[in-house]
Every structure is written in structure tokens, then in C-alpha cells.
Amino acid sequence: MDLPALFSRFPIHTNTPVPVPTRFLVIQPTLWIAPPRDTDALLSTDVECLKWQAYLALRGITHIALRWDISPEGALDARLPNLHLPDSSPHLLPPRSIPAWADTRLGHVPDPLDGYRDQTAKDESHAWIALLEGVVHAVLSLSQPVPHPGTLLRSDSRKTRALDTVLNPPPAPSTGFTSPFPPFGVNVDTSAVHARYAEAIAALSDRLATEKWFLGSQQPTALDALVFAYLHTLLHSSDSTRIQIARRPNLVAWERSVRSQVQAAFCLAPTAS
Known part of the structure; x- marks a missing residue:
């Protein structure tokens, strides 16, 4: 057999060229977000990235660039932003x-009341934060698509499953101790959680x-930044959970007003030509 026939x-297989990643210029504070x-x-x-977007915007910091290609x-600690x-x-x-x-950039001296009108309001804010990061976050997690068990076999063990931490007591996993697969999923009384969620929004x-x-x-x-992050995310959910917010005009109007202020504080990160 001659060489050409051999x-x-x-046959030579040619791969498609690898696209050159976009180079971003860091000429202003740039927030990495989902x-x-x-x-x-x-x-x-x-919701976590949006909370920090709202925090910076409501502090009065503007002209912040955004990247979401990372x-x-x-990211640091494998968490955005x-x-x-x-x-x-x-x-x-x-x-x-x-x-x-933010304090340094604005030249602010740390406020022992964190911007609240008095100590009573500051103490009350802790209860609202716990409510939002508890039952409200649980409903937001339940409205997300359920991951396939196969993807969980490759998941990072450092990542915390939201429902395991926000509900008290924590729900039991869907798989038993004798299962050959790592525990995944949770058994949650969704009716009870949604009832608590409706009370929280009211x-x-x-x-x-x-x-x-x-x-x-x-x-x-x-607290306003946190409330906005949850309201905005839930209002754009395809799940029925948005109805609890949509039926309350003051929450809808407030979210719309804050949204315009938050959006105005950000721009796309410039790229190298």
C-alpha cells in the first residue's frame, strides 16, 4: 500500500477556531454579576448580585461598570458578585x-444606626431581613427549575443548597441514607411555605x-436594597409567586421607582478595541 492510500x-480533522475572549478595560469600578x-x-x-447592585445605587454611587462573562x-470564594x-x-x-x-468612596463616617431613624427601627430591620432571607427566599428557590440528579454528582460540595439553610427545621433530603447517590432534593411542604410567603408579602x-x-x-x-432585590426577582418569575406582589399596588409602584434609580447607576464595561 502506498503512502497516499495509507x-x-x-483524514485530517480540523477543529473550529477558538473564539478570542473579549478584553474589558478596567477604568472604573466594575461589578462582576450573574x-x-x-x-x-x-x-x-x-438575587444576591441584584442586592449589591441596589446597595451601591441606593448609596448614591454611580458610573459603575458591569461584567457578566465570569x-x-x-470569583473570590467562588461567589458573585x-x-x-x-x-x-x-x-x-x-x-x-x-x-x-462605599463608605471610603463617599467619605462617610460609619453610622451606628446604619441609616435607620432610631435603634428600634434598626432592631426591626433584623426581623425583616430574616423574613426575606428565610421564607421569601425559600419560595424563590422553589420557583427555580429542579436540577437533574446527574448534575449534582458533579456539583461543588462547598455550595450550599438554599432550602437546607433558610427553612427551620431543615427539610429532609429526597433520597435516603442507603441511596447510592449523594443526597439531593428536599421534601418540602410547599403549601405551608407558600402560605407563610403570602403572609410575609402582605x-x-x-x-x-x-x-x-x-x-x-x-x-x-x-434593607431597601434587599427588599428591592427580592421584589424585582419575584415579579419577573414565571411562577405564580409573583401574583402575591402584583396584587399590591404600593409594592409594584415602589419596585418600579427603585428600579429606575438602580438601573441608572450602571453601564456596560468598556472593551478594548
């Missing part, structure tokens, strides 16, 4: 360091009433 049995639902909206679909594994600073050390900040950076609406900011604060607080 080589014809092993992707938004709509590029023009600039609001992350992840996966959580590429991260704040990338152009001229600072360290250059990358995890969420817990964002408030101190209480939130009553507490806001016609005030501009929650708990009667003169300026927005971290």
Missing part, C-alpha cells in the same frame, strides 16, 4: 468588603404603606 485512512435577563436592563437575575468559579477596582489594592473585593469601600406591603423607604428612614438603607 494516509487516506486517517447575567441579566435583558442586556438593556442591566439587572442581574441572581462564572462564579472565577465581586467588585473590580482599577487603582486599588486589593484590586478585587468580595461582597463583605463592599460596604467599607406584612411587607402593610409596613411600607405609602412611605418612600422602609421603616420610615429618611434615606435608603441596606
Whole structure:
């Protein structure tokens, strides 16, 4: 057999070229977030990322660039958001360091009341935060698509399943101890959780009433950022959970007003030409 005939049995396979990643210029504070639902909206679909977007915007910080091409594994502690600073050390900040950076940028002296009108309001804010990060977050998690068991075999063990932490007592896993697969899924009384969720949204609406900011604060607080993040995410959910918010005009109007302020604070990160 001649060489051409021999080589014809092993054709050369040509792979498609690897796309060159976009190079982003870091010339202003840049927040790494989970992707938004709509590029023009600039609001992350992840409630944790959206909370920090709202926090920065409601603090009065503007002209913040956004990137959503980085996966959580590429962020500090494998969690988004991260704040990338152009001229600072360290250059990358995890969420817990964002408030101190904001204080420094604005020249604010830390307030022992965290912006609330008095100590009573500050103490009440803890209860609302617990409610939002508890039953409201549980309903948000239940409205998300259920992951396939096969993907959980490859999941990072450091990642916490939301329902295991926000419900008390924690629900039992769907798989038993004798299962050959890692525990996945949870047995949740969804009717009871949704009933508590409806009560929470009703209480939130009553507490806001016609005030501009929650708990009667003169300026927005971290609680307002958290409330906005949950209201916006739930209002854009395809699940029936959005109905509890949509039927309360004051919450809908408040979310719309805050949304415009949050969106105005951000822009797309510039790219290298």
C-alpha cells in the first residue's frame, strides 16, 4: 500500500477556531454579576448580585461598570458578585468588603444606626431581613427549575443548597441514607411555605404603606436594597409567586421607582478595541 492510500485512512480533522475572549478595560469600578435577563436592563437575575447592585445605587454611587462573562468559579470564594477596582489594592473585593469601600468612596463616617431613624427601627430591620432571607427566599428557590440528579454528582460540595439553610427545621433530603447517590432534593411542604410567603408579602406591603423607604428612614438603607432585590426577582418569575406582589399596588409602584434609580447607576464595561 502506498503512502497516499495509507494516509487516506486517517483524514485530517480540523477543529473550529477558538473564539478570542473579549478584553474589558478596567477604568472604573466594575461589578462582576450573574447575567441579566435583558442586556438593556442591566439587572442581574441572581438575587444576591441584584442586592449589591441596589446597595451601591441606593448609596448614591454611580458610573459603575458591569461584567457578566465570569462564572462564579472565577470569583473570590467562588461567589458573585465581586467588585473590580482599577487603582486599588486589593484590586478585587468580595461582597463583605463592599460596604467599607462605599463608605471610603463617599467619605462617610460609619453610622451606628446604619441609616435607620432610631435603634428600634434598626432592631426591626433584623426581623425583616430574616423574613426575606428565610421564607421569601425559600419560595424563590422553589420557583427555580429542579436540577437533574446527574448534575449534582458533579456539583461543588462547598455550595450550599438554599432550602437546607433558610427553612427551620431543615427539610429532609429526597433520597435516603442507603441511596447510592449523594443526597439531593428536599421534601418540602410547599403549601405551608407558600402560605407563610403570602403572609410575609402582605406584612411587607402593610409596613411600607405609602412611605418612600422602609421603616420610615429618611434615606435608603441596606434593607431597601434587599427588599428591592427580592421584589424585582419575584415579579419577573414565571411562577405564580409573583401574583402575591402584583396584587399590591404600593409594592409594584415602589419596585418600579427603585428600579429606575438602580438601573441608572450602571453601564456596560468598556472593551478594548
